Amino acid sequence: MTAYDDARARLPTDVVALCDKAITEFKAYWALRAAGQAKGSEYPKSRAAYIAMEKALEQVELGSQDDQLRPMSSLTSEQRDVITLLSEDDIPIDSLVPLAGCARRRRRTLGIDPPSLLEELVDGKPRWEIYKQAAELNEQEPDTGLPDEQRIEALVEGVLGGYPGKYQTQLERILDTHSKYAGAFAARTLTSLGQEGWYQLYSLGATLFTVLARSKTPIPQEADWLFPITAHMYPPIPIPRVVEHALALPLGRRERVLIDAMWRSEGAYSSVLAAIVAVLVTQPMEAVLDEALRYAVTKKKETKDSKASLIALEKQLLAMKKGAALKVPKRIVLKLESVLRPKTIDELDAIRQEQLRIAGDRWEGVARPAARRLATDESDDSSFGGNCEWRVFSHGKRRIDAWLYGVDSGTYFTAGTVERIGEMIQRSVRMENEDDASLEQALEAAAGAKDAAATKAVPKRGKRNEVAAGATRRSGTTEKKATAKAKKRGKS
16 A cells, blocks of 8 residues: 555545545646646636645644644644645645645655655755755855756756755756756656646746757657746746747647647737747748737737737738748847845935836826835735835846836836836736837846846935926726735646
8 A cells, every 4th residue: 555545544534535626626727737728827716726725734724824834743643644645746735734845845755755866965964955055045056966967857856846945046057068968857857747836837847848959858749738938927938948949849749839839828928929930930830820820810809918019020920921031030138237125215216216106006006105115014005015126127228227016017117217118017018119029028037037136226315306297197007916825826
């Protein structure tokens, strides 16, 4: 008998039934997601799977975030058995029980699965603790005694197990130098995915596709459904990487994979289409071209966001259909010049205060003083709850002031002015007067960059600058504020 059979035999039948209900609901969602019939973030809309999981935990007096702080030694045998049953599959109970991490890590903690590279002792401590300490100090990937052949493997295990650390960031940093060692591992791992949270499938999936492409390892057909372009609330995969992944697929499969990925992808429609256009410029495919045109026509009717970009991309596709030779639009790479995370209004000069006021008014749909947006009270609907920063980006002579707030929202201004030029809603950027999708994509990618450059000086409060009349007119559109708790559940 397995550990799961033993746990099932010990538990009361009503508790087993609740666990089975949760497992069944999650498996149904995973199957729909793999078949392209459910989006990555779709299950929280009905929450059937999540509710079933919560009921199973509540039956044994678990299920609050406070429980995560309890020591494992405080668990009853019944509680431990429920956690065991809900750890055979990747059910996201990690924030609600004392066993931190995703199912792979929980199974190792419970002694069901053998230790991974991250549990091996280095100087008397598990390797994962060294990664954790380096992340807390914002250091580069630490030396944990691993040979080059195993560094990608350890970092991937960190992502999949939900260990504390910056594993995904470290993976991206060593792709160029270490992909050649990890092709076989990437192929095995990519085909094992399917139950993980959408962030893991998307971000880690992109990493593994890159490893396969750069190591010249064939991409397993079972992984075609994971081909990444964009995802809800996350920056799009850089276009050169999408092209690289596409060209690593054999012709015949390539067309079908691209078409499926195009329609499956969440995120900004213009970002999806821009990636497909770039692939078509590199490798013409009539079936993909026709489907991309249909995609452009369909999505123009579904959204106001990025509509100008969709129209511009559609024109490129139509020109391609007529036989015109196109070039991939030059990719914009924004330079981050300054970062400030203001705590009080006195840290801002008059222009930045006015920018903050405009951004907050558009976000909430209610006019309030700028200072209210910097309050740290998360129960205050007018406040950004401490999640607010000001950045300055530049591209050539053009400079942009960006206010980023509320987890996935933002407002963009011509630098040093109150001229609003665009905004971000749920990580999807829309520029007011831009036909070029490249800037929108660059700003989306920049919004996702966590390890920003060192903070530089920002103009302090002084004599009030004049602002253009009419430039601060508040929009009548109200964007609802998403809570951090909802965001957390939406990632699974």
